[in-house]
Amino acid sequence: MASLQDIAVAAGINGLSALMFLMVFAMLRLQPINDRVYFPKWYLKGIRANPVTSGNAVSKFVNLDADMYLKFWKWMPAALNMPEPELIDHAGLDSAVYIRIYLLGLKIFVPIAILAFAVLVPVNWTNDTLETINNLTYSSIDKLSISNVPAGSARFWVHIGMSYIFSFWTCYSLYEEYKIVANMRLKFLAGEGRRPDQYTVLVRNVPPDPDESVTEHIEHFFCVNHPDHYLTHQVVYDANLLTTVVNNIRSMQNRITYYQNKYERNPTKRPTTKTGLLGIFGETVDAIDYYRAEIEKLLKEVTAEREKVINDPTYIIPAAFVSFKSRWGAAVCAQTTQSSNPTIWLTEWAPEPRDVYWDNLAIPYVKLTIRRLLMAVALFFLVFFFMVPISIVQSMANIEGIEKVFPFLKPVIREDTVKSFVQGFLPGIALKLFLIVLPTILMTMSKIEGLTSMSSLERKSAAKYHFFLLVNVFLGSIITGTAFQQLHKFLHQSATEIPKTVGVSIPMKATFFITYIMVDGWSGIAAEIVRLSPLVVFHLKNTFLVKTEKDREEAMNAGSLTFAESEPRIQLYFLLGLVYSTVTPILLPFIVVFFAFAYVVFRHQIINVYDQKYESGATFWPDVHRRIIIALIISQLLLMGLLSTKKATKSTPLLTLLPFLTVWFHLFCKGRFNSAFTEFPLQDAMVKDTLEKATEPNFNLKAYLEEAYVHPLFKAAELDRRISLNDEENNPLVATKRNAATGSKYPSNEGSPKQVPLD
């Protein structure tokens, strides 16, 4: 139990460390050498091609303009200044809506915090329950919390009233936000230009036909059943093997560049490598020649495989992208049932071409349901038994275990300092490592489930991660014991006991969660803006792998919003805020600071750094909404549990109404807004079709759609780009200067006046 002073000190330390990160960021971002780390988005957009400063040689790497250092905080107003429509245009709707989650946090918690401080803090403070109990060490924080109200006090009516007000306010904010986001999405869809996915439907589970090939069968089916609307279709090839080979070639090319750079620096000695595993074992050969020969070999393989895939009908999977003459025709086909057997001819909106997850297009219906069952079981075990493998690793990662496996380390780890380090840190590292790979594991599970677009994969993974955090971080922090022990306990407790067990521990954990918010929230966000790992990786690549502008562009890792990982973490803050709003209001300011800080930082990031891989048009919002509702209901149940242990039997039943009303509110919102995120209304399709027909009556849609949904590896340009190994590059001694725009999506206009849009 920490006192207010302790909390203040911790806040100071964390605030300082956050400030330190910000100072570091302010320094680093001004250095031209880091320009591609902190402003990659502008490079990718082609607006920026060189660092800002133009002066002598030194200023190419270090910024010497003192004035700019003094204005180091200027990025914050700059990040906030860009108006929302421009932001959508610049970063896409997904990103713009994503940062609205933080804004929603502010909208919900600022009024709640003010009200809680005005009403609940005095109500709690003016009791003396804790003072009258002897033998109890209590802190000033507890004096501000509900623990200070004596059992059976009439004051609990205030808490119940506040719980109603907070719930209504949260629901109101959620409703308004849902409305805003739904309108943004509709406006976005209505406003955006012609895109292939507007005309295209993904058809899966095409039934086999003994007399026709897949492509003929698809064509006949849609010619018959959508006679006035069907335009063309694109079959999907099974290119998994090809992808592997192409990826191999890319890694070989990286190695060649590395050795060529090495050779350039030291032309007296040809670099060598070994042919065996990882270049460590095997025969020694000339590295550049060896890899060049390997690539030649693989290139032949690629050509052969490509021929085979295109010509062999068994490589065509029973799925296709079917395009229609109008958006109306596509909307109709996507929303209707095609066949009386609902497991064949499944149609859905085609994802954006960039968003397609090609590997999952061929899974038949029965397999899909079995995969889902298996993944549900796997998720259950992952969440409730994840400590088992970690404990095993931890038990092995002790001194004796290491000695056994690596006997030669014996003298080193026998040293006292090393020993204590190993014993103190290794178990923690095992857990930390697991938590770092967890999102990847969850993403793999979602992939096994058979979803067909990147955006849905991210959403599913987020749902899984949210469940994990809820059980293992939230409940796990409140109740001691592993998740499985909790589950076992809950199963043997009555439905009314569970909220009591959890609710009672809630006030005691307030200090812990305040610290958590500061460390994970404040410092974590500040660390995010420094982009330490991309910074290091970029400079490493820049040193060893970069030869051309194009290489430099590829070395630049803009990153993107990792929805699957970050959104569930935000949800944890919503949960904490809602749970503690009535119990320990002192926690609320920390939440508010987190949301405000994160909002500014991520607004900056999406403007200057992140490059989204796809655009889903904010389809994730219903998930965000639902999870906040879940947090709200959890907070209501826990307050009920807490109050029922406080002998407030008269008042507690009043609270039972609240979860039911919340569930109803959720259903209402779902009916009111959800379809805006899943369906494309015919009216809107018709409006766009009509407009298009009037403005561009002679547009050749078929030609436009022809190449849209070809697997990336079968697009001639793409393949060449990926495995480019032409004569120019074969000659390592002539420095080439290719156009930086080859990899970027927009023509680069070097030296344009737009270069410094946000400083």
Next chain:
Amino acid sequence: MASLQDIAVAAGINGLSALMFLMVFAMLRLQPINDRVYFPKWYLKGIRANPVTSGNAVSKFVNLDADMYLKFWKWMPAALNMPEPELIDHAGLDSAVYIRIYLLGLKIFVPIAILAFAVLVPVNWTNDTLETINNLTYSSIDKLSISNVPAGSARFWVHIGMSYIFSFWTCYSLYEEYKIVANMRLKFLAGEGRRPDQYTVLVRNVPPDPDESVTEHIEHFFCVNHPDHYLTHQVVYDANLLTTVVNNIRSMQNRITYYQNKYERNPTKRPTTKTGLLGIFGETVDAIDYYRAEIEKLLKEVTAEREKVINDPTYIIPAAFVSFKSRWGAAVCAQTTQSSNPTIWLTEWAPEPRDVYWDNLAIPYVKLTIRRLLMAVALFFLVFFFMVPISIVQSMANIEGIEKVFPFLKPVIREDTVKSFVQGFLPGIALKLFLIVLPTILMTMSKIEGLTSMSSLERKSAAKYHFFLLVNVFLGSIITGTAFQQLHKFLHQSATEIPKTVGVSIPMKATFFITYIMVDGWSGIAAEIVRLSPLVVFHLKNTFLVKTEKDREEAMNAGSLTFAESEPRIQLYFLLGLVYSTVTPILLPFIVVFFAFAYVVFRHQIINVYDQKYESGATFWPDVHRRIIIALIISQLLLMGLLSTKKATKSTPLLTLLPFLTVWFHLFCKGRFNSAFTEFPLQDAMVKDTLEKATEPNFNLKAYLEEAYVHPLFKAAELDRRISLNDEENNPLVATKRNAATGSKYPSNEGSPKQVPLD
């Protein structure tokens, strides 16, 4: 605890009473005077217009053909002989599929019963647990049940294995049946002729438009958004007031007929009535003249109201039936979202014209969600607190209460016999009355929820009734105490305790449920076939109200399958069968007899008696399927609970897998078959459209659809039929003989050789 002998005696008594009912039925149905009670369907179909026998005057009322009495059991094979396709043609798909529920019961329980008797009965019997416990009165039934297996015995593995086998068999049967029914439905839809609902979509929540009337707005919207397919539409008038007036007229007409009949029999005295309440109070007047004047008045009112409704735009509600040029166009419109605001322009398949529930078409979206919330709350209170109002009535319905309200009854009820009758029966009657009106209450609740078709109303009511039976009959019989006490207890018990509490009591209640099956199932079904109440009502009406053949036809009440009431009752048998299959297999034969007997009886009824009010194409099957799955899961959980009290700790965890597998099976079936019951695939629509275009290229669809979805009261013919009061009938002394076909849907062909199709 009854012994096997007791059960045998009870079975004998109930079997005899069932047999008695059957004998009575066999006698009554042969009397020509009852012909319209036992064969109404054939009259309604127009195949039969007179009783079978044609002879002297006596044989018009009593059947004197001794031969026919000897063959009284012949209806059974006759009922079974009609092949299924013919049955669908004759009685409709709804009825044909409904009796398949009984068939499914046989398919599931006959093999289970055989296996249980072959394996479980010997396993249970060859123990002596009950014999070794002193001081315990046990019966031979218990010796056959799981109670006879000692705690911790390895024999429980057999029960667990059987539970797996029974569950798999049930799921397999369910899967096969779902497949059959889905195919039957698709074939039915594909095979049926042109019907207005195939071309029509119900549009609700048409948004108000300041510049256009509702009908203009609808026309413009669909002309723009479905330009190639929109044909016409039919607005809906608010005719609730009109309906009341017309119903008033009908009841007046009945009274006139009654008094005219009275006057005919006794022409010396004009019958009189009083103008006040119920004809008891007020001024005395000539009955026939009075009611005729009243009807004249009401008729004028009807004409005025009708004019008003048609001409006043405020009577047009914001809903309409929109028809399309092809089935394809209608299928597209029904399955797609029209507007970006998903609470307006809601489209769904139009129900069959007979199936429309007109009163609910105008409810706006927000109101609808609130109504649903309120009804959910109401259902909760109805199920868990239904004993409260009944207890109040019961407490009032004692001697003192009656004396207070009706002091003049005092001398009568002071008599001992009357007193004991009142005290013994009145409380029971209060409960019985509640149970009789319960389906009506539930139906009213469903109507308030705002469903738009009769079939969906029935399905929703069935779901509510099923919940009620589950809680109050099944759980209520097993655990003592009111439903609310149970709920309270469950809330304070852990999730693993609840199945234990219920499971432990299961074997002890076997005898009770066997008796229940015999009384409610066997005798109840036998009583159903006698149709006592329609018999009495028909003869009463025939005596007092019937003047013409048309009147006689209207007096004939064919009735129909009451899905909302009967289906949940069948589900109770599924539940009992599944729960007791592993616990007390002796119950299974009783279930099998019930299903077999009910199958024959209801097959007879749907062939000869029932006249379905609408045809929904077996849309109820997913509900039936889901509820059997629920029963299966309950049975698995209860077995788990029971075994865990039997110290079979090693084996019980094996059972936990079963409910999860069952849920997965349900989800799989839902994905596989459900859409066949909710959507109309475009492929099928296209096939029918193409066929039709080829065979009838010049069919005038617009004219065909013009009148299809007019409110019944606005159809000229219908209104005249309902309030017919023409000159012929005004003259009471001339006996008229109208064509019996006016009210029937098919032309009657009197004296056709098809008269006795099933004897």
